[in-house]
Amino acid sequence: MQLVDRKFSKLGAEYAPGQEARQNTDELVVSSKVYSGIPVDFSHGDVDAFEPIPGSLEFFNKGVHIGGKQAYTEYRGSKEIREELATKLSNFIGSEINAVDNLIITPGTQGALFLAMGSTISRGDKVAIVEPDYFANRKLVEFFEGEIVPIQLDFFESDEKAGLNLSQLEEAFKAGVKLFLFSNPNNPTGVVYSEEEIFKIANLAEEYEATLIVDELYSRQIFDNRTYTHLYAQKIVSSENLITIMGPSKTESLSGYRLGVAFGSTKIIDRMEKLQAIVSLRAAGYSQSVLKSWFSEPEGWMEDRISKHQLIRDDLIAKLQAADGFKVRATEAGSYLFPEIPELKISIHEFVKALRVQAGVTVTPGTEFGPQYVNNFRINFSQDHQAAVAAMERIIQVVEEYRK
Amino acid sequence: MQLVDRKFSKLGAEYAPGQEARQNTDELVVSSKVYSGIPVDFSHGDVDAFEPIPGSLEFFNKGVHIGGKQAYTEYRGSKEIREELATKLSNFIGSEINAVDNLIITPGTQGALFLAMGSTISRGDKVAIVEPDYFANRKLVEFFEGEIVPIQLDFFESDEKAGLNLSQLEEAFKAGVKLFLFSNPNNPTGVVYSEEEIFKIANLAEEYEATLIVDELYSRQIFDNRTYTHLYAQKIVSSENLITIMGPSKTESLSGYRLGVAFGSTKIIDRMEKLQAIVSLRAAGYSQSVLKSWFSEPEGWMEDRISKHQLIRDDLIAKLQAADGFKVRATEAGSYLFPEIPELKISIHEFVKALRVQAGVTVTPGTEFGPQYVNNFRINFSQDHQAAVAAMERIIQVVEEYRK
Numbered sequence: 001m002q003l004v005d006r007k008f009s010k011l012g013a014e015y016a017p018g019q020e021a022r023q024n025t026d027e028l029v030v031s032s033k034v035y036s037g038i039p040v041d042f043s044h045g046d047v048d049a050f051e052p053i054p055g056s057l058e059f060f061n062k063g064v065h066i067g068g069k070q071a072y073t074e075y076r077g078s079k080e081i082r083e084e085l086a087t088k089l090s091n092f093i094g095s096e097i098n099a100v101d102n103l104i105i106t107p108g109t110q111g112a113l114f115l116a117m118g119s120t121i122s123r124g125d126k127v128a129i130v131e132p133d134y135f136a137n138r139k140l141v142e143f144f145e146g147e148i149v150p151i152q153l154d155f156f157e158s159d160e161k162a163g164l165n166l167s168q169l170e171e172a173f174k175a176g177v178k179l180f181l182f183s184n185p186n187n188p189t190g191v192v193y194s195e196e197e198i199f200k201i202a203n204l205a206e207e208y209e210a211t212l213i214v215d216e217l218y219s220r221q222i223f224d225n226r227t228y229t230h231l232y233a234q235k236i237v238s239s240e241n242l243i244t245i246m247g248p249s250k251t252e253s254l255s256g257y258r259l260g261v262a263f264g265s266t267k268i269i270d271r272m273e274k275l276q277a278i279v280s281l282r283a284a285g286y287s288q289s290v291l292k293s294w295f296s297e298p299e300g301w302m303e304d305r306i307s308k309h310q311l312i313r314d315d316l317i318a319k320l321q322a323a324d325g326f327k328v329r330a331t332e333a334g335s336y337l338f339p340e341i342p343e344l345k346i347s348i349h350e351f352v353k354a355l356r357v358q359a360g361v362t363v364t365p366g367t368e369f370g371p372q373y374v375n376n377f378r379i380n381f382s383q384d385h386q387a388a389v390a391a392m393e394r395i396i397q398v399v400e401e402y403r404k
Numbered sequence: 405m406q407l408v409d410r411k412f413s414k415l416g417a418e419y420a421p422g423q424e425a426r427q428n429t430d431e432l433v434v435s436s437k438v439y440s441g442i443p444v445d446f447s448h449g450d451v452d453a454f455e456p457i458p459g460s461l462e463f464f465n466k467g468v469h470i471g472g473k474q475a476y477t478e479y480r481g482s483k484e485i486r487e488e489l490a491t492k493l494s495n496f497i498g499s500e501i502n503a504v505d506n507l508i509i510t511p512g513t514q515g516a517l518f519l520a521m522g523s524t525i526s527r528g529d530k531v532a533i534v535e536p537d538y539f540a541n542r543k544l545v546e547f548f549e550g551e552i553v554p555i556q557l558d559f560f561e562s563d564e565k566a567g568l569n570l571s572q573l574e575e576a577f578k579a580g581v582k583l584f585l586f587s588n589p590n591n592p593t594g595v596v597y598s599e600e601e602i603f604k605i606a607n608l609a610e611e612y613e614a615t616l617i618v619d620e621l622y623s624r625q626i627f628d629n630r631t632y633t634h635l636y637a638q639k640i641v642s643s644e645n646l647i648t649i650m651g652p653s654k655t656e657s658l659s660g661y662r663l664g665v666a667f668g669s670t671k672i673i674d675r676m677e678k679l680q681a682i683v684s685l686r687a688a689g690y691s692q693s694v695l696k697s698w699f700s701e702p703e704g705w706m707e708d709r710i711s712k713h714q715l716i717r718d719d720l721i722a723k724l725q726a727a728d729g730f731k732v733r734a735t736e737a738g739s740y741l742f743p744e745i746p747e748l749k750i751s752i753h754e755f756v757k758a759l760r761v762q763a764g765v766t767v768t769p770g771t772e773f774g775p776q777y778v779n780n781f782r783i784n785f786s787q788d789h790q791a792a793v794a795a796m797e798r799i800i801q802v803v804e805e806y807r808k
């Protein structure tokens with residue numbers, strides 16, 4: 001088999017969130033039982049239930065009216081917008097970011113992740129990836145022909161920390177891993193790394209001269225006033241060995257504009273721009289204007305958004321805890337839940353399809369986040385509150401139907 | 405040197421169009437002579453001089469108001485929009501395109517090119533690339549660690565054809581090349597491949613079972629009622645071995661929305677979608693709505709745009725022909741000119757910088773399009789007519805100053 005065939009045989013998108021419409025359900029043997037209710041697509045947040053930042057579209061329209069200067073920015077993004085962003089991000093994380101050399105605007109956080117990975121790894125490189133973690137992380141390592149070294153997140157172990165297996169991480173660095181990528185808050189579990197864990201990760205990276213890429217996409221939506229530790233602000237890792245990724249696609253519901261940012265290492269940001277030049281030139285010029293609304297939301301808007309999500313979380317957790325055989329850790333930040341379900345007579349992929357066909361509920365199978373999660377699924381509960389709770393009741397009923 | 409370092413050492417963006425602001429001019433020794441006039445950036449079209457398709461922004465706004473359905477499309481793009489596009493593109497090229505399996509919407513034509521190349525080549529593969537051709541073509545082969553096999557375009561040879569060295573192409577296929585990528589009309593020269601050339605390319609590809617990627621970005625802006633031959637419509641190459649790329653960023657001035665399309669091979673389109681899933685998920689959902697304005701321009705709008713560009717071309721050609729030592733072939737389609745200049749006392753990179761500093765004129769050095777073009781530069785003449793002509797006069801004066 002040709003190399004390119006081999007690469008793509010590993011790169012499935014069929015079970016990726018949002019691609020469910022392309023799944024083949026022909027040969028699926030499901031019961032004829034129907035669980036009716038308002039369909040809910042838990043594979044991503046519902047931007048109709050939680051709308052984009054007020055005024056974001058107006059910023060877009062202003063960008064279009066600026067004309068050519070806004071359409072054709074530098075590949076790393078408009079200088080003026082980067083400067084404004086650098087100030088706002090510096091305030092948020094509590095540490096200075098230089099707009100000229102250390103910040104790039106990308107087409108979504110996915111774009112930032114792709115560029116960061118493409119700029120730091122190549123074939124044969126060992127890359128440490130958390131299990132479970134965002135599904136694209138593993139796919140990216142495979143696309144660039146790196147070697148995945150899995151690091152376990154024992155997220156049921158304690159509520160006081162995320163549960164990263166730090167001795168496994170140290171072993172990985174000892175074995176030659178030069179890049180560690182992880183999301184904080186963790187996707188799919190919604191747990192937040194403790195200050196102690198972040199310190200330890202940073203100290204290990206510094207000791208073994210490894211690069212860290214930390215995906216902080218959901219770091220603004222923190223529940224229960226929990227402490228969140230920005231790795232960048234700790235100044236433990238050499239600044240040239242750290243890239244932080246963020247974006248307004250989730251909590252702020254701006255996904256339709258495809259905007260993200262990465263900040264950190266001058267050298268890596270420079271490479272990311274070179275790569276962007278051949279990948280898609282730049283984040284859509286007009287969309288970049290929308291970043292002016294980010295971190296400039298109306299007073300109280302973010303607090304309101306967080307408290308509404310916290311209430312949805314509480315109701316869903318209550319349902320899961322009342323059901324038999326489910327296990328779940330409460331989301332600490334972001335909008336994900338990653339419940340473990342009792343053993344079923346059908347596979348997790350069949351379950352996901354049955355759920356969609358019989359109950360109008362779309363979830364993402366746990367195996368997208370790590371091969372061992374055959375009894376888990378992920379939901380994004382940024383949805384209409386009542387519809388989400390009703391959909392969770394149907395999930396529990398479908399599990400009951402197929403339970404061993 | 406690590407492999408990833410080696411890859412990026414080849415991937416410069418400093419001289420790429422639009423990146424001039426990041427060039428270091430400190431050590432540049434230029435004369436203090438100033439050529440004053442309205443600054444013109446010939447590195448890309450001026451969307452203030454030639455504005456986006458009327459109504460395009462309204463389509464965007466409608467997309468935003470559709471909400472979540474438009475924000476989260478399939479990775480290959482909204483089904484409804486693909487269906488509408490497939491009909492319009494089929495009409496334009498004169499051959500049927502299937503919206504479900506054979507069409508993908510991408511973040512710009514650059515996005516389509518990256519995904520198509522990433523889906524067809526991997527390290528060690530021999531890829532035939534035209535010289536001169538779009539600068540990213542060579543960079544993409546290098547990024548994917550392919551081996552460039554250059555095919556000469558003898559564009560000064562005849563006005564009846566583009567001038568591709570077809571025996572070189574056949575030799576390349578014989579030597580194991582499995583992919584040939586070319587732009588038609590050619591970027592940077594603006595010449596169009598003759599029907600005979602297209603037939604020959606297709607027949608060779610079919611004979612040697614090679615894949616073709618043809619970049620038809622500028623194929624709507626044809627001058628002098630010249631014949632244009634769409635490779636796809638000829639049905640010579642197996643449909644699974646052909647990808648065609650187009651987009652509304654140039655003639656239609658929609659670059660600020662980052663939109664492109666690719667159509668052709670089911671298998672390659674499928675891979676492109678899998679790759680898009682980890683590169684940037686999708687073309688910005690709201691932007692996709694803007695494709696509704698494409699190929700649906702007001703009556704006479706396209707004809708007017710073409711005739712205005714033809715007039716600019718004629719005036720610039722007249723200036724170049726009147727000047728001493730320049731050589732140029734008239735643009736047949738698109739907005740590029742690729743003049744050859746007399747030998748200078750300074751390098752083409754120094755000339756480009758001097759032109760920017762002394763005369764406020766930005767052009768792209770010929771070496772971006774092939775290493776041998778040390779006496780050429782490219783301009784995109786989609787500019788304010790008078791400003792472009794005046795800028796060309798300044799270019800001729802600066803050449804005169806530095807001439808050997």
